Amino acid sequence: MTPEEFRKAGHQLIDWIADYRQQVETMPVRAQVNPGDVRRQLPVQPPEDPVSIDQLLEDLNSAIVPGITQVQHPMHFGWFPSNASLASVLGDIASSGLGTLGISWESCPALTELETVVCDWLRQLTGLSEKWQGTIHDTASTACLTALMVAREQASDYSQNRGGLQAETSPLIVYSTAEAHSSITKSALLAGFGSDNLRFIDVGAETKAMSASALRFAIEQDIDNNLRPAAIIASVGSTGVTAIDPVAEIAEIANEFGIWLHVDAAMAGSAMLLPECRKLWDGVENADSICWNPHKWMGTILDCSLFYVKDPELLIRVMSTNPSYLQSTVDDEVIQYRDWGIPLGRRFRALKLWFHLRLDGPEAIRQRLRRDLENANWFADQVRNTEHWQVVAPVNLQTICIRHNPHDMQGDELDAHTLAWVNSINQSGEAFMSASQLDGRWMVRVSIGVESTTREHVEALWGLIQRAVEK
Amino acid sequence: MTPEEFRKAGHQLIDWIADYRQQVETMPVRAQVNPGDVRRQLPVQPPEDPVSIDQLLEDLNSAIVPGITQVQHPMHFGWFPSNASLASVLGDIASSGLGTLGISWESCPALTELETVVCDWLRQLTGLSEKWQGTIHDTASTACLTALMVAREQASDYSQNRGGLQAETSPLIVYSTAEAHSSITKSALLAGFGSDNLRFIDVGAETKAMSASALRFAIEQDIDNNLRPAAIIASVGSTGVTAIDPVAEIAEIANEFGIWLHVDAAMAGSAMLLPECRKLWDGVENADSICWNPHKWMGTILDCSLFYVKDPELLIRVMSTNPSYLQSTVDDEVIQYRDWGIPLGRRFRALKLWFHLRLDGPEAIRQRLRRDLENANWFADQVRNTEHWQVVAPVNLQTICIRHNPHDMQGDELDAHTLAWVNSINQSGEAFMSASQLDGRWMVRVSIGVESTTREHVEALWGLIQRAVEK
Numbered sequence: 001m002t003p004e005e006f007r008k009a010g011h012q013l014i015d016w017i018a019d020y021r022q023q024v025e026t027m028p029v030r031a032q033v034n035p036g037d038v039r040r041q042l043p044v045q046p047p048e049d050p051v052s053i054d055q056l057l058e059d060l061n062s063a064i065v066p067g068i069t070q071v072q073h074p075m076h077f078g079w080f081p082s083n084a085s086l087a088s089v090l091g092d093i094a095s096s097g098l099g100t101l102g103i104s105w106e107s108c109p110a111l112t113e114l115e116t117v118v119c120d121w122l123r124q125l126t127g128l129s130e131k132w133q134g135t136i137h138d139t140a141s142t143a144c145l146t147a148l149m150v151a152r153e154q155a156s157d158y159s160q161n162r163g164g165l166q167a168e169t170s171p172l173i174v175y176s177t178a179e180a181h182s183s184i185t186k187s188a189l190l191a192g193f194g195s196d197n198l199r200f201i202d203v204g205a206e207t208k209a210m211s212a213s214a215l216r217f218a219i220e221q222d223i224d225n226n227l228r229p230a231a232i233i234a235s236v237g238s239t240g241v242t243a244i245d246p247v248a249e250i251a252e253i254a255n256e257f258g259i260w261l262h263v264d265a266a267m268a269g270s271a272m273l274l275p276e277c278r279k280l281w282d283g284v285e286n287a288d289s290i291c292w293n294p295h296k297w298m299g300t301i302l303d304c305s306l307f308y309v310k311d312p313e314l315l316i317r318v319m320s321t322n323p324s325y326l327q328s329t330v331d332d333e334v335i336q337y338r339d340w341g342i343p344l345g346r347r348f349r350a351l352k353l354w355f356h357l358r359l360d361g362p363e364a365i366r367q368r369l370r371r372d373l374e375n376a377n378w379f380a381d382q383v384r385n386t387e388h389w390q391v392v393a394p395v396n397l398q399t400i401c402i403r404h405n406p407h408d409m410q411g412d413e414l415d416a417h418t419l420a421w422v423n424s425i426n427q428s429g430e431a432f433m434s435a436s437q438l439d440g441r442w443m444v445r446v447s448i449g450v451e452s453t454t455r456e457h458v459e460a461l462w463g464l465i466q467r468a469v470e471k
Numbered sequence: 472m473t474p475e476e477f478r479k480a481g482h483q484l485i486d487w488i489a490d491y492r493q494q495v496e497t498m499p500v501r502a503q504v505n506p507g508d509v510r511r512q513l514p515v516q517p518p519e520d521p522v523s524i525d526q527l528l529e530d531l532n533s534a535i536v537p538g539i540t541q542v543q544h545p546m547h548f549g550w551f552p553s554n555a556s557l558a559s560v561l562g563d564i565a566s567s568g569l570g571t572l573g574i575s576w577e578s579c580p581a582l583t584e585l586e587t588v589v590c591d592w593l594r595q596l597t598g599l600s601e602k603w604q605g606t607i608h609d610t611a612s613t614a615c616l617t618a619l620m621v622a623r624e625q626a627s628d629y630s631q632n633r634g635g636l637q638a639e640t641s642p643l644i645v646y647s648t649a650e651a652h653s654s655i656t657k658s659a660l661l662a663g664f665g666s667d668n669l670r671f672i673d674v675g676a677e678t679k680a681m682s683a684s685a686l687r688f689a690i691e692q693d694i695d696n697n698l699r700p701a702a703i704i705a706s707v708g709s710t711g712v713t714a715i716d717p718v719a720e721i722a723e724i725a726n727e728f729g730i731w732l733h734v735d736a737a738m739a740g741s742a743m744l745l746p747e748c749r750k751l752w753d754g755v756e757n758a759d760s761i762c763w764n765p766h767k768w769m770g771t772i773l774d775c776s777l778f779y780v781k782d783p784e785l786l787i788r789v790m791s792t793n794p795s796y797l798q799s800t801v802d803d804e805v806i807q808y809r810d811w812g813i814p815l816g817r818r819f820r821a822l823k824l825w826f827h828l829r830l831d832g833p834e835a836i837r838q839r840l841r842r843d844l845e846n847a848n849w850f851a852d853q854v855r856n857t858e859h860w861q862v863v864a865p866v867n868l869q870t871i872c873i874r875h876n877p878h879d880m881q882g883d884e885l886d887a888h889t890l891a892w893v894n895s896i897n898q899s900g901e902a903f904m905s906a907s908q909l910d911g912r913w914m915v916r917v918s919i920g921v922e923s924t925t926r927e928h929v930e931a932l933w934g935l936i937q938r939a940v941e942k
């Protein structure tokens with residue numbers, strides 16, 4: 001395809017996207033397809049003859065769009081806000097158009113240096129000190145795995161340069177809670193620690209936040225048993241109920257025992273753009289690594305997960321490679337982000353942060369976040385003030401966990417009722433929420449914060465929910 | 472930003488991209504900036520007031536573009552062809568515009584099902600049997616790490632469910648060669664094997680391909696020493712000299728001893744679109760996993776790395792998570808790609824393969840690959856037939872490794888001469904090649920295969936090189 005052909009097709013595609021984003025609100029939130037429906041519309045065999053962009057856009061409309069759960073829909077209250085702000089989309093488009101290659105500073109100096117700059121802008125915007133240096137990962141899962149690998153190497157005095165974890169005689173231990181994101185357990189297992197060496201520390205009955213005293217007890221017990229505490233993962237905004245682990249107390253323990261502390265603020269990190277929310281991660285300055293996702297509530301299109309460390313040399317010591325074909329004459333003066341994470345090659349992801357922050361401006365983002373917090377409070381108040389309804393977990397940010405219980409239902413009966421009303425709404429396509437378990441029983445998470453979600457939509461949701469339980 | 476504002480800015484951006492891609496050939500290949508030059512043009516502090524798209528495009532021109540090494544430039548012969556074909560760029564733009572969320576089948580059924588379809592199209596197009604099922608990773612580094620983690624778990628009878636690698640008494644061993652990509656060593660260390668347990672098998676003096684007999688000897692010796700062979704990584708197209716390990720012989724050994732065989736064809740996989748090249752990975756059907764990157768020579772914009780396995784259940788057993796908030800009623804009937812790799816969330820990367828294959832068509836891609844192979848042969852012939860010039864490694868595909876030696880230079884003198892002429896060209900911005908080491912001495916890799924590189928450009932390069940050594 002020539003640049004002129006691209007120009008023509010690109011203009012068509014931009015119009016298609018603009019129309020699409022204007023029409024999102026008219027579409028069902030959850031895709032109304034069954035397993036295999038999309039696949040059956042696509043040829044089993046690869047194409048031979050090229051098609052026109054017109055044909056492809058038609059196919060996009062007929063085969064793909066009906067198979068999309070519309071997370072940009074203002075009535076999407078599921079999982080988490082996965083905002084793809086159009087300013088950041090433009091940055092992503094610029095990245096695609098440039099077709100750069102990020103494998104070393106030399107392969108695209110601007111990619112490296114803009115990444116340094118925008119990560120530092122977000123450091124400042126979230127109130128972190130100059131001690132922190134950031135990089136962009138695809139997801140918080142990868143960032144957590146990276147943190148655990150570095151913690152593993154630090155705690156084992158860099159066993160990778162000897163026999164690896166295989167030669168360690170005294171097991172390394174990882175601490176987190178059962179409320180932490182599923183990727184924490186996955187990362188610990190992938191990093192080779194083994195499930196026997198992963199401790200789920202007790203949480204508060206109401207708060208679901210890690211008990212610092214239970215953490216201390218577990219660490220001391222492990223040390224007494226000749227085990228080696230290696231890493232603690234604290235959640236600032238857990239996935240289920242947005243639980244906030246007490247970072248300050250945990251950091252004190254981590255520092256006392258020389259344990260790596262990784263703060264997983266994947267969802268809640270966006271809130272740190274608001275000074276009034278920063279108390280939620282009090283003590284974060286004493287952690288060793290932090291991850292949060294602009295690609296959630298803040299709205300820089302996925303994939304954009306920030307990973308901050310105080311000492312990149314520790315990352316480099318574990319992650320670096322320096323093959324001859326990647327060397328250049330300026331290697332001593334530049335950052336090689338390949339040595340800060342797992343993949344060698346990277347896209348020019350800094351552009352979407354640059355576009356987002358510059359075209360929208362931080363103040364507009366902050367105002368939107370505050371709007372969402374107000375909407376969440378309003379919604380929580382409605383639930384609390386309505387008979388048979390209950391807010392079942394503290395509302396720390398913009399997620400409200402609710403249950404409806406009209407006649408003292410228990411156990412399975414309550415579960416069946418909860419799943420029935422939430423599934424009826426989800427299946428209708430009118431709105432979408434996530435069912436999740438709390439203390440082994442189903443509840444419904446209402447996660448507010450899609451860019452286009454106004455008070456009106458939250459009110460509409462509350463109406464929908466009340467009608468659903470009456471059916 | 473509203474969809475209408477996006478429409479306007481998007482049209483400007485498309486024109487900007489089309490102009491940019493038309494002008495690439497007029498720009499220096501290697502960015503003519505020094506460390507810190509880009510950064511110094513950008514404010515240290517984050518923006519407060521929003522700017523217009525016009526202002527941002529100006530800044531893109533003035534601050535970013537000069538800091539880009541132009542890998543889409545027809546005179547780029549460095550590293551590997553990192554083609555961002557404009558058809559695939561359109562697919563990437565569609566992905567950005569849609570703003571989908573890939574965390575489960577339910578979160579975007581089309582994302583999951585199109586990924587299944589396009590991976591299968593490429594399976595067919597590269598002549599792999601129906602035994603293989605594919606998924607898209609960001610890079611071959613991540614795919615290799617995934618393969619090694621699965622191999623580790625299989626060889627240790629899923630030690631992750633007990634004490635991890637830490638409880639294993641008989642070390643697991645990984646086999647590769649010193650010619651393999653740097654990510655192989657990195658992956659083995661990150662997966663916890665430890666450098667003591669990584670074997671670099673001897674390679675042929677000329678071919679740089681793994682010696683199957685040396686592999687067998689190493690495995691037998693390790694078994695005799697009560698060690699446990701766990702994984703072999705065979706390179707089909709090594710990074711330095713495009714060495715082709717003998718996959719058929721290696722697979723026979725792997726199967727005999729029950730060792731996981733991962734085939735890293737990151738660069739050479741694109742060649743498998745050509746039936747006449749498939750002899751290069753003869754025996755691949757007997758491997759356990761394969762990775763190759765459409766984002767290299769084939770030209771589907773980065774990041775797009777294909778990872779095929781015969782038995783996804785093995786991936787799922789090691790990688791799966793199934794938290795309550797991600798469960799849906801159809802979980803038994805669908806693929807959850809989050810359980811096939813490290814990250815939970817994924818972009819709609821299948822779209823860029825879909826656009827690329829449908830808008831360009833496979834035949835056009837095949838023709839381009841054949842053109843590049845012919846250009847490589849032509850270039851190799853020029854070098855071979857010119858006094859004082861030498862092709863220093865077999866030309867298995869489109870990379871030619873060369874040295875110039877006008878008067879029987881040796882050692883450091885030859886190294887200095889080689890680096891002098893290649894750096895003089897690279898610094899001029901007229902063309903770019905990678906210096907790389909072979910048997911501890913510098914040579915120059917001429918990697919042909921940028922989409923816009925014609926015979927004329929290869930001829931121009933040969934002229935440049937001959938003039939450079941005369942200076």
